[in-house]
Amino acid sequence: MILYLNPFTGLAGDMLLAALLDAGASLDAVRRAVDLTGLTGWRLSAERVRTGPLIATRVLIDVHDDATERPASTLIAMAERTGLPAAVAALTAIAEAEGALHGVPAAEVHLHELGGHDTLIDIVGCAAALRDLGVTRVHCAPLPLGEGTVRTRHGVLPVPAPATLALLRGALVRGGAAGEAVTPTGAAVLHAVATVYGPAPEMELRATGYGAGSRELPDRPNVTVAMLGEPAARRDSQVILTTNLDDVTGEVLGYVIERAIAAGAADAWVTPAVMKKGRPAHILHVLTSHELAGALQDLILTETGSLGLRRSVVEKVALPRNVGTVELHGQTVRMKHGPWGVKPEHDDLAKLAATTGRPLRELAREALDAL
Ligand SMILES: O=C([S-])c1cc(C(=O)S)c[n+]([C@@H]2O[C@H](COP(=O)(O)O)[C@@H](O)[C@H]2O)c1
Numbered sequence: 001m002i003l004y005l006n007p008f009t010g011l012a013g014d015m016l017l018a019a020l021l022d023a024g025a026s027l028d029a030v031r032r033a034v035d036l037t038g039l040t041g042w043r044l045s046a047e048r049v050r051t052g053p054l055i056a057t058r059v060l061i062d063v064h065d066d067a068t069e070r071p072a073s074t075l076i077a078m079a080e081r082t083g084l085p086a087a088v089a090a091l092t093a094i095a096e097a098e099g100a101l102h103g104v105p106a107a108e109v110h111l112h113e114l115g116g117h118d119t120l121i122d123i124v125g126c127a128a129a130l131r132d133l134g135v136t137r138v139h140c141a142p143l144p145l146g147e148g149t150v151r152t153r154h155g156v157l158p159v160p161a162p163a164t165l166a167l168l169r170g171a172l173v174r175g176g177a178a179g180e181a182v183t184p185t186g187a188a189v190l191h192a193v194a195t196v197y198g199p200a201p202e203m204e205l206r207a208t209g210y211g212a213g214s215r216e217l218p219d220r221p222n223v224t225v226a227m228l229g230e231p232a233a234r235r236d237s238q239v240i241l242t243t244n245l246d247d248v249t250g251e252v253l254g255y256v257i258e259r260a261i262a263a264g265a266a267d268a269w270v271t272p273a274v275m276k277k278g279r280p281a282h283i284l285h286v287l288t289s290h291e292l293a294g295a296l297q298d299l300i301l302t303e304t305g306s307l308g309l310r311r312s313v314v315e316k317v318a319l320p321r322n323v324g325t326v327e328l329h330g331q332t333v334r335m336k337h338g339p340w341g342v343k344p345e346h347d348d349l350a351k352l353a354a355t356t357g358r359p360l361r362e363l364a365r366e367a368l369d370a371l
């Protein structure tokens with residue numbers, strides 16, 4: 001599952017967790033993960049709230065008699081008990097950022113506000129929610145940096161907070177948004193899951209979630225928006241390279257097709273044509289990924305001697321398929337299962353026909369019977 005985030009007014013750890021819960025993550029799964037940390041006396045709930053004109057989810061964290069500051073190493077050890085690598089990575093990144101900012105080794109960092117229970121619950125909660133939703137890739141629109149100052153136990157700091165900025169190295173950011181729009185906790189989770197910044201990836205949208213922040217804004221809902229989708233693999237963008245050839249032998253055409261396939265082309269073929277001046281010719285077509293298009297273009301031009309070709313971007317539609325096998329006359333034959341039925345792999349049948357001397361069509365029937 002792909003997650004695309006629109007940090008409309010910003011992104012804090014609690015807003016991200018709320019957005020993931022609103023998009024369908026299980027609150028029980030999140031609570032079970034937090035429980036594994038060994039933290040005691042905490043309660044986590046989610047409520048539907050109005051923020052501006054929108055209804056969104058807000059998370060509420062309630063903790064009794066807990067420490068409000070901790071060494072970073074304590075939080076990391078607690079996160080390690082959850083078996084959630086993203087939670088450990090996020091807390092380790094906070095320790096490293098804080099260590100670099102304050103000039104102490106990461107292992108000796110003592111966290112103030114960031115050492116509280118809410119940091120642990122937000123980070124472990126986000127990691128558990130991402131796992132529960134089956135998220136494998138996170139994309140995010142440019143993050144609004146906010147402006148002003150923030151009062152911390154370090155004293156007054158600029159916004160974005162130094163820890164947030166350190167955690168956002170490599171991220172796409174933009175101006176705008178009021179106050180502390182992105183917090184170190186939100187930035188740490190984005191960092192830990194190797195977020196890709198930019199426009200929404202192509203995906204089939206499955207669910208959306210609105211995660212509310214704690215502040216009310218005068219003119220807009222204070223939300224982070226989560227969009228969940230499946231990769232749009234069935235509509236893969238590819239390139240077709242074509243060139244008209246009236247002075248190339250059949251031998252060269254066959255050779256170029258073989259070389260193109262060996263170089264990774266998805267397919268290569270020729271069609272007959274009658275060109276200008278009534279010349280009989282062939283059109284060579286090579287279907288390829290964008291990545292291989294350059295190399296295949298060079299191959300075609302070098303081997304055919306053509307002075308040019310056409311490139312067009314096409315949408316390739318591929319139905320889902322699985323490959324199984326059957327054993328036939330002591331050999332393995334691959335069987336392609338698609339939505340339309342099953343088909344034996346021709347290359348395997350041809351090999352079997354060569355070694356057994358049996359007719360190809362009979363072997364195809366036997367392979368289907370062997371299923
Ligand atoms: O706790 C520490 S050491 C701390 C460091 C810094 C630096 O930028 S350095 C900033 N803060 C502020 O604490 C809160 C934490 O907010 P979360 O929502 O991420 O829990 C935030 O205002 C930071 O700017 C704390």
Ligand code: NI
Binds near residue numbers: 098154163
């Ligand atoms: Ni700090």
